[in-house]
Amino acid sequence: MLQNEIRTQKLVIGIFSILLTVVLIIIAGVEAKRTTETKPVIEVSGINKRCVSCHTERGIAVKAIDQWKESQHAIKNIGCIDCHKAEQGDFDAFYCPDSDILVGKHPTPKDCAECHKQQVEEFAQSKHAHQFWVIKNDDRSIFEPTIATRNGCEQCHNISIVWPDQSVGECDACHPKHTFSRAVARQPETCGECHIGPDHPHIEIYLESKHGNIFRAKEKQMDLSYSSKDLKKIPIEVPTCTTCHMDGNETQPSTHNVSARLAWESQAAWSYRTVWLQDKLGDWKVKRGRMESICKSCHSPDFVEVYFLTADLVNLQYNEIRRSFVYWVKKLQKNGLIKELEANGKKYSDIVLNGWDEEPEYLMYHAWHHEGRRFRHGAIMMGADYTQWHGIWELQNDLVELIRWAAERGDPEAKKWVNSTHPSKFMPYAIYDIPGNAWGINALSNKVQFLYVNYKDYWDRVYQNVKYAYEKGLLSEEQWQLWLKRYNNKEHYLGTKYNVDSVYAYYQQLNAIDTKAMNEQVVNMQLPGKPFYEPGFGFMVEDNKAKSKDMVRRKEELNNNRQGTTTGGSVK
Amino acid sequence: MNQMQEKKFSERLPIDFKKIAEVILNEPIPGHMKNWFYALGATPLVLFIFQVVTGILLTFYYVPSPDLAYQSVKYITEEVRLGFWIRGLHRWGSNLMVIAIFLHMVRVFFTRAYRKPRELNWILGILMLITTLGLCFTGYSLIYNQLSYWATTVGTNMIKEIPIFGSLFLRFLRGGETVGVNTLTRFFDLHIGLLPTTLFVLIILHIVLVRVHGVSRLEGYEDDEIYRFYPEHMYHVAVIALFLLTVMSALTVVLPPGVGEPADPSTTPLHIKPEWYFYWIYFLLKYLPIKLGIALILVALIVATFWPFIEDILKKKFPKVKWHYIVGSVAIVLLLIFTVYETIIY
Structure with missing residues (x-):
């Protein structure tokens, strides 16, 4: 009896011990395995399960399902039908052909707003949502066939699409479906899908800036x-891009209103301070303040303020250059040298905006829409090359072209300009400037400029212009004070009060050696073998004429023979 | 030490170490303990020592702040030399410790080793089980990744359901409304301070009681053979220790503890679960009305703690029924079912 009892005991203890050990170690193992999983488990249930299994089975938009599985939506159990739901009568409602599910073909911002209300509202109040291109594109529609618009303008500007349900925008322009990834939206190339190319090369400007350079190195x-x-x-x-224009920091909330931090309408034909939704977003100074708060996360306040002041003066300078273009085009038009397009009493090449059939209009369009923007945007976003070679250089070039065009057609003022040999002729407009730059004091670079050297009242004239801009509200009080601080101590900021002659002399010596080498190696050299062209070339001597005729004849014969072989000799 | 030195030494420290060693090492052990399943009492102790050693090593690198906790665990796992091994031993040690305690309990329960006069030691045992689970819970929360953060959240949520003191106790533990910086420092304190000390004291009391009562004999059965604690049983324990070290190392290599995603209090993951040893509680709370679930858990806890006395009462009423077989088997089967079920439906 007792032995039995002991045996039972041993058996029970043995069985349960082994069972507990094996089962619990397996469970602990399964749990340990789960700790190494970084991918969340996606649970698909209800209608979504039907969508996913049917689509997967039939191979329709399977990739979209995979993308969705990567999304935060999937993790939070927001499935197909939550965004694609529809009611009878919705503009995009249709019955899924293989089920009885009513589906919305186009989830619009109205759908997104059910969860992302604030973001959708902010977007709708931004210039991303503003279809000014539609309002103003009547001119373009005469220059380009509309079919091109479908894949051209409309593809980018669809970001401001106005849906039949009255919601505005295209969230997946930046948050691509179906991952709706934040990381993709922040990738510079996402903005660069549209903000690229000759008219607003923002991605190129970004990538040539220090920001873009470090980003690429460390992305x-x-x-x-x-x-x-x-x-x-x-x-x-x-x-x-989004860090400055949208994301938040310690002081600024993030926003989907890309206009909330912009102080200039610098894409427009003229640079003017933003008044976009001023009552809600504040004036340009408030908007600039927001942007500066972001910049100051990384940069010193002084750097940020001087940098922006300089870029603001570039925007103002652009206006003066633009004024010259407008002056000449208007004058040429008034004198009948160029004509506007017209149909049914309506003018089709707006003097300020566009016009493509005559050289001066074309030049003026480019001076705004391409190089004028590059000049300004390069300055605001640290794209030196775009401010310089793709900006001011081409602006100046086109202005010279325009005046020369006028001179060739007899405009006396233009002729006078062309005939002038004075270097100041390239600056037929008023000037803005600031002593020095944000990066440091360059004791050498401001000593030789033509205007600085030859016009004693150069800074007085600039002073008057900057002051005027400030008085007109184009610069803030703080900016004016900052400018004055530099103006009043300009010898320091321009570096002219520092003597670096010895350094200058050293580099001049090096330069002289370079120049000498260039002259010796190339400039003062003449090859002994004569060139083949000689003045008067084109008149053939008789002998050569005969030779030439003979060559032509033989060539023709050769061609005929070749044709004969390929077509089976049926050609005569 | 020669006699002179010994004398000098004992003058200054007048403790009879020889006698103590004799008492400790010469403890007679009944012959049935040569069966491995009867010798599992030392396993949790061995694991506890492992936990202390590996735990101290982990504190060299671990930083108990929300910003750095996850990073430091990641650093230990991925960068520190043999860090993954130490962390693996610690994690697997904790899991095995729970299992080892269960096994020890199975032996004690089915042999009715808790019977008079050893009831108090059973209660100490239950307290040690609770302390160990507390250590597991607080330790898991320190990783501060998504899984552990939310496991801590649901785990502490359970506390709220305790009648009367629940909410107060919850706030005391969390140090705020949600799991955060205060929770982490509190749990760190508990994990490396209060709980190990408590467990240590309980272990000492437990062993002292075992020694005072003598190792229990099988009910109504006198072992023919008696052997000494040292060296036989001591070697037994040493073999267990080496075996555990091997098993834990192997488990660490095959199933290393991961670091997962950093805790994000603003993103509630789809699956939130406590650690597996709490699945049975989680199961009851999930599938029963909350009040009933809490009541059941409390009843289970009370019954488990005072089982030696409860069994006596039951035995008086129904002398023929072998209650310990019934209750023990049902408890184990239910525990396994609930735990396996929760693991599978993850």
């Missing part, structure tokens, strides 16, 4: 998928 170490809500520190080392 693999940066995780762009962070949330920028709740006034958190910017977690990446350098900004991408």
Whole structure:
């Protein structure tokens, strides 16, 4: 009896011990395995399960499902029908052909707003949502066939699409479906899908800036998928486009209103201070303040303020250059040298905007829409090459072209300009300037400029212009004070009060050696073998004429023979 | 030490170490303990020592702040030399410790080793089980990744359901409305301070009681053979220790503990679960009305703690029924079913 009892005991203890050990270690193992999984488990249920299994089975938009599985939506159990839901009568409602599910073909911002209300509202109040291109594109529609518009203008400007349900915008222009990834939206190339090319090369400007350069070098170490809500520190080392224009930092909330931090309408034909939704967003100074708060996450306040003041003066300078273009085109028009397009009493090449059939209009269009923007945007976003070679250089070039065109057609003022040999002729407009730049004091570079050297009242004239701009509200009080601080101590900021002659002399010596080498190697050299062209070339001597005729004849014969072989000799 | 030195030494420290060693090492052990399943009491102790050693090593690098906790765990796992091994031993050690305690309990329960006069030691045992689970819970929360953060959240949520003191206790533990910086420092304190000390004291009391009562004999059965604690049983324990070290190392290599995603209090993941040893509680709370679930858990806890006395009462009423077989088997089967179910439906 007792032995039995002991045996039972041993058996029970043995069985349960082994069972517990095996089962619990397996469970602990399964749990340990789960800790190494970084991908969340996606649970598909209800109608979504039907959508996913049927689509997967039939191979329709399977990739979209995979993308969705990568999304935060999937993790949070927001499935197909949550965005694609529809009611009878909706503009995009249709019955899925293989089920009885009513589906919305186009989830619009109205659908997104069910969860992302604030973002959708902010977007709708931004210039991204403003279809000014439609309002103003009647001119373009005569220059380009509309079919080109479908894949051209409309593709980018669809971001401001106005849907039949009255919602505005295209969220997936930046947050691509179906991952709706934050990281993709922050990737500079996402903005660069549209902000690229000759008219607003923003991605190119960004990539040539220090920001873009560091980004490219370190992008693999940066995780762009962070949330920028709740006034958190910017977690990446350098900004991408969204960091400055949309994301938040310690002081600025993030916003989907890309216009909330812009102080210039610098894409427009004239640079003017923004008044966009001023009652809600504040005036340009408030908007600039927002942008500066972001910049000051990384940069010193002085650098930021001087940098922006300089870029603002570039915007103002552009207006003066533009004024010259407008002056000449208007004058040429008034004198009947160029004509506007007209139909049914309506003019089709707006003097300020466009016009393509005559050289001066074309030049003026480019001076605004291409190089004029590059000049200004390069200055605002640290794209030196775009301010310089793709900007001011081409602006100046086109202005010279325009005046020369007028001179060739007999305009006396233009002729006078062409005949002038004075270097100041290239600056037929008023000038803005600032002593020095934001990066440091260059004790050498401001000593030789023609205007600085030859016009003693240069800074007085500039002073008057800057003051005038300030008085007209185009510069803020703080900016004016900052400018004055530099103006009053301009010898310091221009570096002219520092003697660096010895350094200058040293580099001049090096330069002289270079020049000498160039002269010796190339300039003062003449090859002994004569060139083949000689003045008067084109008149053939008789002997050569005969030779030439003979060559032509033989060539023709050869051609005929070749044709004969390929067509089976049926050609006569 | 020669006699002179010994004398000098004992003058200054007048403790009879020889006698103590004799008492400790010469403890007679009944012959049935040569069966491995009867010798599992030392396993949790061995694991506890492992946990202390590996735990101290982990604190060299671990930083208990929300900003750095996850990073430091990641650093230990991915950068520190042999860090993954130490962390693996610690994690697997904790899991095995729970299992080892269960096994020890199975032996004690089915042999009715808790019977008079050893009831108090059973209660100490239950307290040690609770302390160990507390250590597991607080330790898991320190990783501060998504899984552990939300496991801590649901785990502490359970506390709220305790009648009367629940909410107060919850706030005391969390140090705020949600799991955050205060929770982390509190749990760190508990994990490396209060709970290990408590467990240590309980272990000492437990062993002292075992020694005072003598190792229990099988009910109504006198072992023919008696052997000494040292060296036989001591070697037994040493073999267990080496075996555990091997098993834990192997498990660490095959199933290393991951670091997962950093905790994000603003993103609630789709699946939130406590650690597996709490699945049975989680199961009851999930599938029963909350009040009933809490009541059941409390009843289970009370019954488990005072089982030696409860069984006596039951035995008086139904002397023929072998209650310990019934209750023990049902408890184990239910525990396994609930735990396996929760693991599978993850």
